[in-house]
Amino acid sequence: MHLKSVALTTEEIRRIVRQRRRDLVISERLHAEQSIYRQIYQHPKLLSAKKIAIFLSFDGEVNTQPIIEYLWQQNKSVYLPIIDLTNPHHLAFLPYHRHSQLTTNKFGIAEPIYDVDKILPYQSLDIVFTPLVAFDHRNYRIGMGGGFYDRLLQNYQHDNIYPIGLAFKCQQIKYVANQSWDIQLPEIIIG
Numbered sequence: 001m002h003l004k005s006v007a008l009t010t011e012e013i014r015r016i017v018r019q020r021r022r023d024l025v026i027s028e029r030l031h032a033e034q035s036i037y038r039q040i041y042q043h044p045k046l047l048s049a050k051k052i053a054i055f056l057s058f059d060g061e062v063n064t065q066p067i068i069e070y071l072w073q074q075n076k077s078v079y080l081p082i083i084d085l086t087n088p089h090h091l092a093f094l095p096y097h098r099h100s101q102l103t104t105n106k107f108g109i110a111e112p113i114y115d116v117d118k119i120l121p122y123q124s125l126d127i128v129f130t131p132l133v134a135f136d137h138r139n140y141r142i143g144m145g146g147g148f149y150d151r152l153l154q155n156y157q158h159d160n161i162y163p164i165g166l167a168f169k170c171q172q173i174k175y176v177a178n179q180s181w182d183i184q185l186p187e188i189i190i191g
């Protein structure tokens with residue numbers, strides 16, 4: 001059988017695309033990221049948005065640090081996800097300022113320190129920059145496998161949240177064999 005006709009499992013796709021993302025040549029990575037930043041800085045939805053969730057990059061993800069700096073400069077309120085220990089498989093969002101103290105979660109990702117009084121109800125978010133491992137032409141995504149963003153975004157239209165995926169071209173695959181809970185992103189910014 002020809003190798004290309006063999007369907008890969010989601011776990012295999014995750015492993016292969018994560019590796020591809022880590023292996024991006026630095027010059028290509030920086031070039032792609034510049035293109036992503038330009039697209040964000042011109043984004044019409046960003047003008048009216050006030051509360052914006054983003055993530056701190058790991059494992060070769062698009063570097064979000066310059067985007068965060070830009071959002072702070074624009075006086076946007078920036079929020080980061082934390083693994084919500086009181087509500088398994090759910091994310092909670094906490095404010096992120098220049099001097100916020102961070103800790104490392106069980107996945108090795110930096111996150112703000114839990115403070116129940118500071119949690120933002122996620123429906124208050126205007127834009128959610130969404131990490132992803134792989135995506136297809138229909139904007140179906142495969143994430144890290146926790147189902148965190150699928151749960152968060154399952155009613156994003158009703159909740160009036162606008163998710164924007166961030167990805168490198170090398171993360172695009174032919175077809176995501178989507179499950180019933182998988183959400184289709186309205187937009188992915190690709191560099």
Ligand SMILES: Nc1nc2c(c(=O)[nH]1)N(C=O)[C@@H](CNc1ccc(C(=O)N[C@@H](CCC(=O)O)C(=O)O)cc1)CN2
Nearest residue numbers: 055056057058081106107109131143144145146148149
């Ligand atoms: N930057 C960033 N933050 C994020 C996400 C993300 O995709 N990117 N997440 C999106 O959902 C959530 C974290 N989700 C994750 C789900 C699974 C693994 C994971 O499997 N990690 C290990 C193996 C397991 C372990 O160490 O316990 C690995 O790297 O293989 C990591 C993160 C919240 N924060």
Ligand SMILES: Nc1ncnc2c1ncn2[C@@H]1O[C@H](COP(=O)(O)OP(=O)(O)OP(=O)(O)O)[C@@H](O)[C@H]1O
Nearest residue numbers: 141142143144145146147148149150151154181182
């Ligand atoms: N809306 C949902 N309601 C209930 N369970 C869900 C929902 N979304 C995902 N799940 C569960 O979460 C598990 C992981 O889902 P999946 O592999 O699609 O995650 P992912 O999209 O890769 O991860 P993430 O969204 O965290 O980036 C699934 O096995 C599924 O049972």
